[in-house]
Amino acid sequence: MFKKIVIISRAVENITDENLVKLVQDGDNEQFGHLVERYEAKMLSYARKFLFDSENAKDMVQEVFIKAYVNIASFDLSKKFSPWLYRIAHNCFINEIKKTTRERSFVVSVDVFFPELFSKDEPDREIIDNELRASLDDSISKVDIKYREVLVLYYFQELNYKEIADVLHIPVPAVGIRLSRGKKLLRKFMTNE
């Protein structure tokens, strides 16, 4: 019996997110639990960094997974699951911020119009940002929501530019601009402290 559970457990580890989604779409709803397990820590970290409210973060993440389950049939199996889930989380968190704070969310930003004029190549996450990462937690709450989310997705969730673009529905070069400006703001706040 124990041996069987271990085998199943190993088998699940080898199944891709997208294949698990396929199983859920086909009616094996229990498999959704594995998706929750895989992403719950990431989602909680994303929510805490974005919302700064640990208790509310738990409820929000629960809502994210419920929405993911309700809409699971709309997931396109030819695409990656994680940006799809992050997109749901992004929408939930933005709605929560609109409800609970006066923080202004942006409708259309200038950097989505012609970001290629300003964008740079994707920076090396490890080399450049170790010193920045250490102080991120303290200063990130002061950064405008527009830049804060990109910083969280890039440094804490470790999504790449294209994935972040898919989560936020913005041009890929605009991710670079927001990241660069977000880093400048962070450094400014850090040096002021």
Next chain:
Amino acid sequence: MSNHASNIKDVVLSKISKGEIKKTPKAVFVMRGALYILAITVVIAFVLFLLSFVIYALQASELWYLPMFGIKGVELLLSNFPWFLIFLALILIITLEALVSRYSFVYRKPLLYSAVGIIVIVLAVSFAVRQTAIHESIYKAIKKNNPGYAKMFYDEYTRPNSVDFHPGTVIEVIDNGFVLENRDRSTTSIKITAKTQVGKNFKIFKGGRLLVLGKVIDGVIEAEAIDNAPLGGKP
């Protein structure tokens, strides 16, 4: 894994097993997608209709040819341009941009590129639609069946409304000028003076189509500029 996390999994799975949350059927998403595509198609069709109508209206009213009179002609064209229709088309283009921006091939590119792309494509296709003479057919059908508002719409935008622009047909050549039959069958005397600017290949002959710029003074127009209507001008 944190307690929070395992709670979340348990709560979600419990809600699933109790049937408190249910998967939305795929058919709903397919239907939504189809409605979205339908909305995009309707907006595109409306924009194309509107912009091709603007081109048609400018050509039918002969305002289209005003730039051949230089700056004065361009000024007159701009002051008589169907700006309301352009404004409507712009709103529809913004709506279209908003509708298509949910697709990754659109939002991954800078907004400027997709906006310019949409405008260029819509304008090009509008000119192509104009070549089909669809508006002539619609106007003909409207005149025949006489649905009120549609006739008013076509009538309003296809007649030259400028008081300083007079397209018409020469019905009599007189000393220092000619008599022009206007679109509404009324006649106006045109006086040509030394100050009148005339086109390079300008010719006056009975039955010829002319475009005249000038103010009406005591029932006579002292022509500021005058030229033959290009081929294709409304007879």
